[in-house]
Amino acid sequence: MSRILKHRLFWPVVVLVALLLLNLVFTDGFFRIEMKEGHLYGSLIDIFRFGAPLILVATGMTLVIATSGIDLSVGSVVAIAGALACMRISDLSDQNSVAGVLSAVGIALVLSVVLGLWNGFLVAGIGIQPIIATLILMVAGRGLAQLITDGQITTVQSSSYKLIGGGYWLTLPFGIIIVAVVLALTAFLTRRLALGLLIESVGGNAEASRLAGISARGVLIMVYAFCGLCAGIAGLMISSNVSSADGNNAGLWIELDAILAVVIGGTPLSGGRFSLSGTVLGALIIQTLTTTIYSIGVPPETTLLFKALVVTIVCLIQSPAFRAKVFHRRRRPVPASTAPEEKVRVSA
Amino acid sequence: MAAPAPILRMSGIGKQFPGVKALDGVDFRLLPGEVHALMGENGAGKSTLIKVLTGVYDIDAGEIELEGRRVAFSSPLAAQQAGISTVYQEVNLCANLSVAENIFIGREPRRFGRIQWQTMRRRATEILSRLDLDLDVSAPLTSYSLAIQQMVAIARAVDIDAKVLILDEPTSSLDADEVAQLFRVMRRLKEQGIAILFVSHFLDQIYEISDRMTILRNGTLVGEYLTSELSQVDLVGKMIGRELADLEKLEARPPAREAAPLVEADHLGRSGAIEPFTLTIHEGEVVGLAGLLGSGRTEVARLLFGADHAGTGSLKIGGEQVNLRTPRSAVSRKLAFCSENRRAEGLIPDLTVRENIILALQAARGWSRPIPRRKQDELVDKYIAALNIRPANPDQLIRNLSGGNQQKVLLARWLILEPRLLILDEPTRGIDVGAKAEIQRLVAELSDGGMAVLFISAELEEVLRLSHKVGVLRDRRLVAELDNDEGLTTDTLTETIASGARS
Numbered sequence: 001m002s003r004i005l006k007h008r009l010f011w012p013v014v015v016l017v018a019l020l021l022l023n024l025v026f027t028d029g030f031f032r033i034e035m036k037e038g039h040l041y042g043s044l045i046d047i048f049r050f051g052a053p054l055i056l057v058a059t060g061m062t063l064v065i066a067t068s069g070i071d072l073s074v075g076s077v078v079a080i081a082g083a084l085a086c087m088r089i090s091d092l093s094d095q096n097s098v099a100g101v102l103s104a105v106g107i108a109l110v111l112s113v114v115l116g117l118w119n120g121f122l123v124a125g126i127g128i129q130p131i132i133a134t135l136i137l138m139v140a141g142r143g144l145a146q147l148i149t150d151g152q153i154t155t156v157q158s159s160s161y162k163l164i165g166g167g168y169w170l171t172l173p174f175g176i177i178i179v180a181v182v183l184a185l186t187a188f189l190t191r192r193l194a195l196g197l198l199i200e201s202v203g204g205n206a207e208a209s210r211l212a213g214i215s216a217r218g219v220l221i222m223v224y225a226f227c228g229l230c231a232g233i234a235g236l237m238i239s240s241n242v243s244s245a246d247g248n249n250a251g252l253w254i255e256l257d258a259i260l261a262v263v264i265g266g267t268p269l270s271g272g273r274f275s276l277s278g279t280v281l282g283a284l285i286i287q288t289l290t291t292t293i294y295s296i297g298v299p300p301e302t303t304l305l306f307k308a309l310v311v312t313i314v315c316l317i318q319s320p321a322f323r324a325k326v327f328h329r330r331r332r333p334v335p336a337s338t339a340p341e342e343k344v345r346v347s348a
Numbered sequence: 349m350a351a352p353a354p355i356l357r358m359s360g361i362g363k364q365f366p367g368v369k370a371l372d373g374v375d376f377r378l379l380p381g382e383v384h385a386l387m388g389e390n391g392a393g394k395s396t397l398i399k400v401l402t403g404v405y406d407i408d409a410g411e412i413e414l415e416g417r418r419v420a421f422s423s424p425l426a427a428q429q430a431g432i433s434t435v436y437q438e439v440n441l442c443a444n445l446s447v448a449e450n451i452f453i454g455r456e457p458r459r460f461g462r463i464q465w466q467t468m469r470r471r472a473t474e475i476l477s478r479l480d481l482d483l484d485v486s487a488p489l490t491s492y493s494l495a496i497q498q499m500v501a502i503a504r505a506v507d508i509d510a511k512v513l514i515l516d517e518p519t520s521s522l523d524a525d526e527v528a529q530l531f532r533v534m535r536r537l538k539e540q541g542i543a544i545l546f547v548s549h550f551l552d553q554i555y556e557i558s559d560r561m562t563i564l565r566n567g568t569l570v571g572e573y574l575t576s577e578l579s580q581v582d583l584v585g586k587m588i589g590r591e592l593a594d595l596e597k598l599e600a601r602p603p604a605r606e607a608a609p610l611v612e613a614d615h616l617g618r619s620g621a622i623e624p625f626t627l628t629i630h631e632g633e634v635v636g637l638a639g640l641l642g643s644g645r646t647e648v649a650r651l652l653f654g655a656d657h658a659g660t661g662s663l664k665i666g667g668e669q670v671n672l673r674t675p676r677s678a679v680s681r682k683l684a685f686c687s688e689n690r691r692a693e694g695l696i697p698d699l700t701v702r703e704n705i706i707l708a709l710q711a712a713r714g715w716s717r718p719i720p721r722r723k724q725d726e727l728v729d730k731y732i733a734a735l736n737i738r739p740a741n742p743d744q745l746i747r748n749l750s751g752g753n754q755q756k757v758l759l760a761r762w763l764i765l766e767p768r769l770l771i772l773d774e775p776t777r778g779i780d781v782g783a784k785a786e787i788q789r790l791v792a793e794l795s796d797g798g799m800a801v802l803f804i805s806a807e808l809e810e811v812l813r814l815s816h817k818v819g820v821l822r823d824r825r826l827v828a829e830l831d832n833d834e835g836l837t838t839d840t841l842t843e844t845i846a847s848g849a850r851s
Contacts, residue, residue: 209696210655212679212711
């Protein structure tokens with residue numbers, strides 16, 4: 001039991017289960033999964049489906065944060081990738097042509113990788129602090145997306161493109177399959193191959209890693225490029241789901257959700273260690289929370305406040321220092337006459 | 349000089365940090381009108397003593413008397429107000445303000461709340477002229493050299509009615525002319541009866557300016573001496589000290605076989621770090637580097653490993669001309685470097701012992717060719733056993749190990765690469781006697797097996813015991829290269845370090 005309690009993913013799992021149970025109380029048949037027209041339907045499936053882009057972005061972000069960096073530009077890359085793909089498709093004579101859509105998707109993803117390389121170059125090549133280096137693209141990228149779409153919301157009528165974010169394959173939403181593939185690939189690269197060790201080493205002590213013969217620069221550039229690629233795929237998913245590209249609002253603030261997911265999943269912002277499964281859990285917690293807000297009927301004008309409250313509580317529960325304090329106080333019998341304020345002072 | 353009553357007396361000073369006794373029963377006194385040098389290797393307790401004196405730290409034991417009154421300063425400001433001013437190595441002035449503003453900052457002459465610029469400039473000029481300095485006091489401080497800035501800092505310190513002036517390595521970034529100028533100022537202050545506490549790593553400067561010196565070693569007092577009565581050789585000997593060899597003696601080192609040269613550095617140098625040096629290391633040879641701290645020992649190692657870029661000269665490895673641009677290219681040529689700075693340049697604290705050990709090998713193989721888990725376990729278990737790493741748990745985080753065991757893990761990291769040249773920078777510093785002996789024995793075994801070793805240590809006996817050849821460094825210059833024959837003793841080494849040439 002104590003080993004389960006000590007597992008680093010114990011608390012994220014507890015939070016996720018608690019959120020799901022809360023939903024069960026408020027929503028009838030929340031856990032029901034049905035088969036309709038050969039597709040799986042249900043609230044749980046929806047959480048995965050709508051959470052897919054966030055999981056993708058957070059996966060890339062996990063590796064960046066593991067090198068003790070951060071990538072603020074993912075939201076902009078999401079918008080750019082969607083915008084470029086939609087522009088290319090809308091130029092096609094036959095928007096449903098598979099080859100045309102594939103080339104549009106390919107070009108968008110290549111651009112995403114290039115944008116990631118640019119971030120990596122600024123961070124590792126020039127030595128700008130990651131938060132500043134990626135802030136450049138975070139701001140400029142929105143402009144770039146606007147430029148691609150001429151400031152309009154570009155809509156497309158392509159059933160092939162629609163598959164990425166809104167389609168089904170083998171009874172599952174296609175987005176979930178993409179996420180599963182990307183996650184499996186990332187896990188393979190980092191945990192089966194040695195990339196994870198090198199990333200953690202660079203994040204833990206960059207100078208020592210350099211002296212051990214690791215090309216810290218190469219690792220950093222690769223990680224930022226990968227993060228760009230993940231954001232690009234997420235961008236395609238988001239724009240495909242609504243069959244349109246909105247340079248202004250696609251992926252807006254997704255970088256903050258992604259960072260939050262990484263942190264909830266137990267990867268420290270100081271880098272050096274990362275947990276992919278933790279990040280997936282973190283992203284699912286955030287997505288479930290969003291669903292919960294609708295299902296339990298929180299008034300729309302207070303949703304952000306509600307979200308903030310829950311996130312604060314989640315982070316506090318996760319903090320060993322905070323838990324130690326709370327449990328410490330619980331174990332020690334406190335005289336009944338002591339006022340609550342004084343109790344806090346005693347335990348501090 | 350008749351000994352007047354000391355202006356400052358510290359007695360029985362003790363200071364404890366977690367796990368370390370930084371100062372233990374140190375006595376120190378300062379007479380008015382003298383320049384008193386505080387000597388000792390790094391970690392001897394010099395800066396701790398200064399910080400205790402100026403109120404940065406509390407003392408755990410002992411007492412401080414200023415002009416016969418017992419004092420205890422709660423902050424550097426309180427010390428300053430009592431007449432103890434400190435000028436640090438890094439000038440802490442506002443470079444964007446004018447010279448006069450810097451001297452009077454926080455205590456500008458005012459009338460009706462308005463600053464009297466005229467008066468301020470006049471008085472600043474006066475203060476500086478007392479130190480033989482003729483400056484335009486309304487010019488910004490940045491327009492003057494570092495030495496002048498330092499002297500402005502001194503002028504400011506002295507003008508706040510200082511009785512004691514502490515100069516903590518003021519000369520480390522000055523050139524010879526600037527040092528001479530600083531010394532003129534110091535002599536002028538001395539005539540005015542100010543007591544000066546002077547810290548410097550440059551022995552020649554100490555002998556030029558100081559009247560008296562106090563030597564510390566490992567947080568304890570070695571003694572107080574008149575500079576004129578202590579030779580440089582004795583000084584170095586007292587600073588370094590002799591550790592009693594409670595280690596079993598290694599059998600006499602067999603002379604290095606006539607082997608092919610492995611590393612040939614020809615006038616390799618880097619400006620500001622190390623003067624060009626020429627050094628050849630043969631296969632199976634242990635070359636020791638001796639010298640005081642800051643003499644350029646580490647800089648030699650870093651150039652040979654490609655951790656820094658060489659500015660001049662050339663380097664051959666195995667007869668082949670190479671240009672080491674990164675440590676990575678050095679590792680691919682089977683060079684290995686164990687840094688003296690374990691924490692900053694060696695350990696990856698969040699990784700396990702196993703991961704830290706395989707790191708360099710994995711880096712050499714690249715990320716796409718992982719070391720199979722079984723091979724990892726085999727290698728790691730082998731070296732944990734061979735080096736006696738404790739606890740013998742490969743999945744322990746390395747930051748939970750003791751210093752000596754961390755050092756052994758770092759050694760293991762390089763040994764599994766089977767390097768041709770192993771550079772060890774202070775591998776035995778800060779570790780206990782047992783681990784020290786194990787590491788020394790290991791070095792001897794490795795070199796017998798054909799590996800070349802560059803061994804850097806502040807402990808001369810250790811260098812002598814292991815090396816076939818000793819390079820001596822002084823003031824960032826390789827001044828001598830001595831064969832380790834019967835004629836070479838720690839005394840001759842000490843002498844070479846002190847004087848710069850074998851006598």
